Amino acid sequence: MPGTTALFAAGPETVGSPRMWAITVAVLAVLLLLDFLVTRRPHEVRMREAVGWSVFYLALPLTFGIFLWAWFGSTAAVEFFTGYVVEKSLSVDNLFVFMLLLAAFAVPAALAQRVLLYGIVGALLLRAVFIALGAAALRSGTWAFLLFGAILVVTAVKVFRSALRGHEQETDVSAMRSTRLLRRVMPVTDDYRGSRLVVREGGRYALTPLALAVVAVFATDIVFAVDSVPAVYGVTEDPFIVFTTNAFALLGLRALYFVLRGALTRLRHLNHGLALILAFIGIKLVLHWAHGVWPQVPEIPTLASLGVIVVVLVTVTLTSLRADQRDRLRGS
Template sequence: MSEEALLSSLSTIASPQLWAITIVVLLALLAADFAITHRPHDVAMREAVGWSLFYLALPGAFGVLLWQVYGRKPAVEFYTGWVVEKSLSVDNLFVFMLLLAAFAVPAQLAQRVLLYGIVGALVLRAIFIAAGAAVLQTGTWAFLLFGAALLLTAAKVMRDAVRDEEYHVDIDSMRSVRLLRRMMPVTRDYHGGRLTVRLDGRRTLTPLALVVVAVFVTDLVFAVDSVPAVYGVTEDPYLVFATNAFALLGLRALYFVLRNALGKLRHLDYGLAVILAFIGVKLVLHWAHKVWPQVPDIPTELSLVVIALALTTVTVTSLVANRREAVRTPAPPSPR
């Protein structure tokens, strides 16, 4: 494949002005989110649902705008990429939930930790997106590399799901936490939303700082999988960034809506494994199509159908399994 053809395939719909507007809007949304969480408080369900609906309406409206201005193809690619990123972010939320529980984060500080995590995830994914675009410009072999990475990740996720291994967080075994504890002292108790305090004339970390670092490390792990996954849907760096941004912005509110329901999606990992494997195969076929045009290329519309079907299936099977378990579990005896 010629260098000119490859660069053409990586062209973006976004002008510098659109990039600037997008970043300004993103920073404004983050600033508004921080203003809300500046005063730590426990998030009520009504507040969480309201913000969740708002962050679901944003990508819906953005996709319509893309369709009107740039046509059907980028809009479908955006919606498909957003669904992929949103499904992966639910698994990310589950790990966040375990981290908050392991560090015994007070309920009123949970949304502050999540906001720090979202900002860190956006920064890390922006770096990975730029790196991914640079790698794709070096040649078609990058599609094969991304596809192989996703297939390996899918195999690991499926293996853990089949083994029915429970997620757990061992704080003392986390290298980032051990390193921070060696570098600076850590207080036993939380001090509101402060990351550091001065005790006995010495700057000291609070447990909140350890949680934030642990969340950042988790963000790094998820970015390694999520960015190649969405590059399997669209090669436009702007759309890749937009899908990640819209998927991450709603995480904080979605956490408080789903924190009691996440554990009930027992088959979610099966669905994520299927999605990652499908996109991995799609990337490998896309590489082969670039080299040998007679090899079929999976259309984005089919990708959207497969992803939606996988998520719907694991949601239904999880609900059925939960209902069967509830029927088999005897009710506790009533007190006399």
């Protein structure tokens, strides 16, 4: 197939070719359609189903990374895997916030995965916008690296302070402007009406609590996009790799939520680790900017970044589990 050969023969510079974008978006659309078909009939997700889908969505980025390595070389593959690890670690913290939102809106267990799926679609759309804006900023000059680095360092400080306070203070549904505005604009039913977002009552339309939960998830997606997109641009400048790392990290969130639902509360040191990762990538971006201005300033290699990120995640997981075990021993 001459067309296929021409597509991949040119090397790493063709990673983000129009054809690669078209294929990726098409595959992504098919996967999202599959998710909607799975959640079409509301049901409570069992552990076996959640684990099966989680394995599937973990195999996808692994296969894609191997594909990048085979066709475009190790640089693109290492950037993808590093960015994916960063996005996946940030998405686990996002799941905790989603868990708080689902509890705050008393979302029935059978509808939880539909809310999560709406949140994933919204996050993908927002990430695409932020990625395009980030790419435009990078093309305009190296100052964008300094800006992204500053954003990540400030975010790291906020995440660390939040970790010291505890997750329970992070989400206040009643204070969200989006949900307050919706309640002023349209009436809201007292109970859920299956998977419907809008119903007609008394000759006028009304929102269901499910619609408020979805809007709240969308609102938090905006905050997550502001944090995560600059973090991946700290790993790679290729918008295609930035987009695919975000897409693969988000696709498996619905299933991963039900796998980690019980374990999320035990990862008490996760935010401490995420703060370190964000600060590290922020410093990496600042050094990259400084290297462009003063060549004698060293840069941090992507492979070294991957090592640091993995070590931090493993460390905070082990310390969280050890602290949880220590508390249980004290309780007994």
